[in-house]
Amino acid sequence: MMLARQTLLCQQLFRSQNPLICSIQAQCFSAGQRQMFGTDSPAYSNNYHKGLYHGRTHGQRRQRCFSMKYSIQTMKPNVHRKLFYSDILRTSFRLWISTKARKCIMKAGSFDNYLTTTKPEILDSRMALYLRDLMRKKLKDPEFIVPYVPG
Numbered sequence: 001m002m003l004a005r006q007t008l009l010c011q012q013l014f015r016s017q018n019p020l021i022c023s024i025q026a027q028c029f030s031a032g033q034r035q036m037f038g039t040d041s042p043a044y045s046n047n048y049h050k051g052l053y054h055g056r057t058h059g060q061r062r063q064r065c066f067s068m069k070y071s072i073q074t075m076k077p078n079v080h081r082k083l084f085y086s087d088i089l090r091t092s093f094r095l096w097i098s099t100k101a102r103k104c105i106m107k108a109g110s111f112d113n114y115l116t117t118t119k120p121e122i123l124d125s126r127m128a129l130y131l132r133d134l135m136r137k138k139l140k141d142p143e144f145i146v147p148y149v150p151g
Contacts, residue, residue, distance in 0.1 A: 048127040051096025053077060056103055066110075084111040088135045089146050095127065 044057060056077040062070040079100045085092045087110070097105075099115075108114040115123070115132045116139075123129055131149070138144050 020061070033134075035085075047079070051098075051125060051130050052101040052105075052123070053098045053125060054101035055122050055124055056098045056100050071149050079134070086112055087129070088112045088133070088138050091146065093131070093149065104107065 009147060048057060058077065059075045060072050061075060063073050077100075079096050079098050080102075081094060082097045082102070083092055083094050086106075104118070105111055105114040108117060112135060113120055116135055120129055120132070123132065132148060135150070138146060
């Protein structure tokens, strides 16, 4: 019930362009993101599905101490939050991005080229696949109205 009320509140807030409600909108962004791009698998975090990681996930290694015992350490990918502008969708997105994905974006030439040319198996996050589908729909039909994308 609370989530339905929150989404209704978000829809009303997004229709009005009042700058005083930024903090309330930010709360609705995270709720919308959790609902759209959440995960059930322990191998992938929720942040993994909200960003561009180019297949990079956490790994594990065993570190040995002086007494030759092992302790498991988790190695997380190097990620940063970046702002990208899409020429096709004419909107900007603030996404978590790994350094590998950043290098691939630079190699592809632009954010749009990266999403449209990279294989879906490599993109692998729900946000990236969702943006890719939106771009393809917009390229096929220029009259297509881009819906609100949380994040």
